[in-house]
Amino acid sequence: MSNDPSAPLATAAVTPKAAYHHGDLRAQLIAAVRELVETHGPDGFSVAEAARRAGVSSAAPYKHFKDRHEILRGVVSEAMDRLRAAMEEGAAHHPYGSLEAVAAVGLAYVAFAKTEPGVFRLVFGLTEGHENAPDLLAKGEGCFGVVVQAVAACLGLPPGDPDVQRRAYMLWSFVHGHSFLTIDMKHKVASAEINDWDYLMGIGRAILAASRDGAALPR
């Protein structure tokens, strides 16, 4: 739902429950909050300011969201859709099963973190009201699935293979950590001059190449 980030301004009955008075507020609120999170950090957002930007009263958002947390969850949900799409598109630009495809998935991940650091942090920092949100869990699983699929194709193994799962998790840890350290600038030693593509190709090679001998592989 709400797959189009830029909602039409005219009187469009997109969904039966979306355009009574305003014109799809829900989506506009999410967009406003996304902007606020990006510019003022994950904490520097307020329902009031989002409502102000959408041109409605500060009570209007509560017709579409139960909490402030639910608005955040909406932003996260939308962001995870975009992240997954970016990862899939990255893989699609390279031959199926190639190491490049794996690296491209990671590159899309890092690029997302660099482009939208505030939202990225929000996605992986949400703790308040998200624990029991099955949709977000499922989307996280979906993102991980993209990695798993690329790794499985590269190794020529089924996605359910535990070795595939383990290597995919390792790659994800690596890319996730690199993304966070990059946007945190808690490194400034090596990361600044790191070429992400070379870095990711190297990591992928190190983790996937060991499949044949298994010597340097953990466990």
Added chain:
Amino acid sequence: MSNDPSAPLATAAVTPKAAYHHGDLRAQLIAAVRELVETHGPDGFSVAEAARRAGVSSAAPYKHFKDRHEILRGVVSEAMDRLRAAMEEGAAHHPYGSLEAVAAVGLAYVAFAKTEPGVFRLVFGLTEGHENAPDLLAKGEGCFGVVVQAVAACLGLPPGDPDVQRRAYMLWSFVHGHSFLTIDMKHKVASAEINDWDYLMGIGRAILAASRDGAALPR
């Protein structure tokens, strides 16, 4: 400063600027905020509640901190001291230059994240008022230095060697990502049954063992 987390309750003139009326409020506020961050998440903390727990009025904290952000920074600073100490202690339990020492540093890192997930997230999620905080940057550098030193000793190279820096950064990315994914439970596939020690030893071996041939090493 304020190296003792449990401040004495009696009238103790620990520092000339610490025990006029209350009894080292500053430290008690930081402790209270640390608790709040841990139980209610990084956002669910308020100056008022911290002051309440310390038994002072809600205006008292502003005699010790400029902002709420400055309190957070205090918590982060103290946490980074503890993190670094834990990493050093981990390394000290193993022979100097051993692979085990490197893994122990990582294990301490992961353990910290597991023990204090809220504070851990705060440390690496602080974006509001921390950009120009040279002390925090320096402490982050200090933590990274522990990794660098262990890696340098293991490889028999000087800490300034670019190869050491690069490998240390890779290890850090890995451990950082694994820590985050663990506490986020954004994995639930493999991480739950992962034995951290074996995992970290394997990672260390994979990244440091390639020093001799360099075949599977990135770039």
Added chain:
DNA sequence: CGCAAAAAGTGAACGTCATTCACTTTACCG
């Protein structure tokens, strides 16, 4: 077509919070 019910939005209200200010109280130092 016409109307009732539900959806969507408003404005005021309440309690909480962050922050400031004028003020008291207390410890220290010359």
Added chain:
DNA sequence: CGGTAAAGTGAATGACGTTCACTTTTTGCG
């Protein structure tokens, strides 16, 4: 011993989150 500066108080201010009683609009249906 008296002054000064640190440490703490309490009230005030403005913003925010959330609720509530209310209006307005849309829609579904007889």
